Amino acid sequence: MASLSTVFSIISPKFLGKATTKLFEGLMLKLNHVPGAGIDFQYIQQILIILGALYLLSASFGYIQQFIMASAAQKIVFDMRRDISNKIFRLPLKFFDSHAHGEILSRVTNDVDNIGSTLQQSITQLITAVVTLAGIIIMMLTISPLMTLICLVIIPLCLAGTKAIVSRSQKYFREQWKELGELNGHVEEMYTGHQIVKAFGHEKESIARFDDINERLYEASWRSQFISGMIMPLMHFISNIGYVFVCVAGGVLVAKKSLEIGDVQAFIQYSRQFTHPITQTANIANIIQSTVASAERVFELLDEAEEIPDSPDAKVITCPKGEVEFQNVSFSYKEDAPLIEDMNIDVARGQTIAIVGPTGAGKTTLVNLLMRFYETGGGKITVDGIDIRRLKRENLRGIFGMVLQDTWLFNGTIKDNIAYGRAGASFEDIVRAAKAAHADYFVRTLPGGYDTVLNEEASNISQGQKQLLTIARAILSVDTRTEILIQKAMTNLMKGRTSFVIAHRLSTIRDADLILVMDNGTIIEKGKHAELLAGGGFYADLYNSQFTGSANLKNTSAVC
Numbered sequence: 001m002a003s004l005s006t007v008f009s010i011i012s013p014k015f016l017g018k019a020t021t022k023l024f025e026g027l028m029l030k031l032n033h034v035p036g037a038g039i040d041f042q043y044i045q046q047i048l049i050i051l052g053a054l055y056l057l058s059a060s061f062g063y064i065q066q067f068i069m070a071s072a073a074q075k076i077v078f079d080m081r082r083d084i085s086n087k088i089f090r091l092p093l094k095f096f097d098s099h100a101h102g103e104i105l106s107r108v109t110n111d112v113d114n115i116g117s118t119l120q121q122s123i124t125q126l127i128t129a130v131v132t133l134a135g136i137i138i139m140m141l142t143i144s145p146l147m148t149l150i151c152l153v154i155i156p157l158c159l160a161g162t163k164a165i166v167s168r169s170q171k172y173f174r175e176q177w178k179e180l181g182e183l184n185g186h187v188e189e190m191y192t193g194h195q196i197v198k199a200f201g202h203e204k205e206s207i208a209r210f211d212d213i214n215e216r217l218y219e220a221s222w223r224s225q226f227i228s229g230m231i232m233p234l235m236h237f238i239s240n241i242g243y244v245f246v247c248v249a250g251g252v253l254v255a256k257k258s259l260e261i262g263d264v265q266a267f268i269q270y271s272r273q274f275t276h277p278i279t280q281t282a283n284i285a286n287i288i289q290s291t292v293a294s295a296e297r298v299f300e301l302l303d304e305a306e307e308i309p310d311s312p313d314a315k316v317i318t319c320p321k322g323e324v325e326f327q328n329v330s331f332s333y334k335e336d337a338p339l340i341e342d343m344n345i346d347v348a349r350g351q352t353i354a355i356v357g358p359t360g361a362g363k364t365t366l367v368n369l370l371m372r373f374y375e376t377g378g379g380k381i382t383v384d385g386i387d388i389r390r391l392k393r394e395n396l397r398g399i400f401g402m403v404l405q406d407t408w409l410f411n412g413t414i415k416d417n418i419a420y421g422r423a424g425a426s427f428e429d430i431v432r433a434a435k436a437a438h439a440d441y442f443v444r445t446l447p448g449g450y451d452t453v454l455n456e457e458a459s460n461i462s463q464g465q466k467q468l469l470t471i472a473r474a475i476l477s478v479d480t481r482t483e484i485l486i487q488k489a490m491t492n493l494m495k496g497r498t499s500f501v502i503a504h505r506l507s508t509i510r511d512a513d514l515i516l517v518m519d520n521g522t523i524i525e526k527g528k529h530a531e532l533l534a535g536g537g538f539y540a541d542l543y544n545s546q547f548t549g550s551a552n553l554k555n556t557s558a559v560c
Helices: 002-031 041-090 093-097 101-143 145-152 154-192 194-199 203-228 231-255 261-302 363-370 393-398 414-419 427-436 440-445 463-475 481-493 529-535 538-559
Strands: 324-331 340-347 352-356 378-383 499-502 514-519 522-527
Touching: 041 101, 041 261, 101 145, 101 261, 145 154, 145 231, 145 261, 154 194, 154 203, 154 231, 154 261, 194 203, 231 261, 324 363, 340 363, 340 522, 352 363, 363 499, 414 427, 414 463, 427 440, 427 463, 514 529, 514 538, 522 529, 522 538, 529 538
Parallel strands: 352 499, 352 514
Antiparallel strands: 324 340, 324 378, 514 522
16 A cells, blocks of 8 residues: 555656646647647646546555554554563563563563554554665656666765764664663652651662653754764755756757756655655664564563463362472572572461571572472472462462562662661661661672662562661661560461461561571571580571671670
8 A cells, every 4th residue: 555655656746747848848849939839728737637536546555564563563563562561461570580671671662562552653664764775766757768877876975974864863762762761760769668757767878860861861862863963954955955956857858859857856755755755764773673673572572481381280278288399309500500409398377487597598499490480400399288389379378368568769879879878877776777777797798888889679689688778777776575566466366277487587476386597598407406506506596696797786886
């Protein structure tokens, strides 16, 4: 449809040129007082009727073209969004752990919208530009090969000028999208942590940072749009130069009676339209490149490995007892770096199991394996004697309840994140809070120490480390009374239920039926609180160090 609509628009100047020639000849004959001479209005009327019909057909085919492209584009986008939505529900937890939430959201919204916009508009424009350029060259050749050659000379000039401008504006477009991404990240970050921002009175700092990013975005956008906007004036300038040469050549050919004046008039119209498809194609090329990048991101998501589907004979536990057993379980996030090896745990009904250990020991991983967020690499986990791989995921996760410790960290240094808890906190206060939360050790192992910059999702540190930093921030502004209240609420919740507790503060798990001490994915100690303290091992050292640090912090606070 696009081709037919464009063809009708291309050939219409040819008919208009014939009408102009006929009218000019009639006028010249009258002026020369040729007997019986006159203007053939009937012939001109026929040409005008044909021309009007061509314009109507062109408009009709243009309407049909837009209808077809809009329907096809929206249908493709509809199917793509549906496929992405279904895909997300089938993706394992490790995919979401390795991708920022905002990045996934960007693929579902921005990238898909970009593809839909290109399919509906840019592809049609590209087809029209190519057909128009080819059609104009053919029509000009039928009129005058010599003047066509003059017009073709401007193509290299147009391409060279467009390339020079695009190469200069490209870096500013990259900077524009970079600043836009940073602005979106800041807005999402502040919105997600809005309560914390309000609670600690950091509204002015947030607005100031927004203004700073917004100013940089304005500068990059202005420069990119200004430089890329030079393409059209340059094309018009080159087109006008070609127009002058065409007019001179056309005048000479008419004077020599090698060409009719109507043909010159039609050729001038073609020459004026000649640079439009070239400019349009240059503009569309950038959009196509952006769309290809979006399509790659979308199809990369659709090609991600999915969760292992439930077997057709998967079982369902209707009345769970709460008996859990790990039998020779092994697991690794990376094939060459095993985390859990030959783990064996036997949990009786109604027991409370506390899991403790340093950051990265595998505490959260153990619970993720139990919930089948990750699949075991070896061995098996049973609930009430049934292998969890033989249970429906929906049923397995339905018999568990999870209480998560939410964390929120913003894009900035670790020092700034901890200091967020109290205005005017000194570096010594920050360090003392980090030590009390047992975050000081891992912070000092990072390349930048307390000056290490966390990214927008804080994905450059582990979940446990994020929790420790959140605790350190809270220590600067909250006393221990809140901790006691939380502990009482959790105790009431776990009565009569088999419970797994991941604990950083060991004072909260004294009454646990079984304490598992993990390090590097291995259970190095297990037993009750009193037994582990009497053993004088890793747990005892960890417990005593916590209370020693708390005592030092309290004494220091009292002095202040």
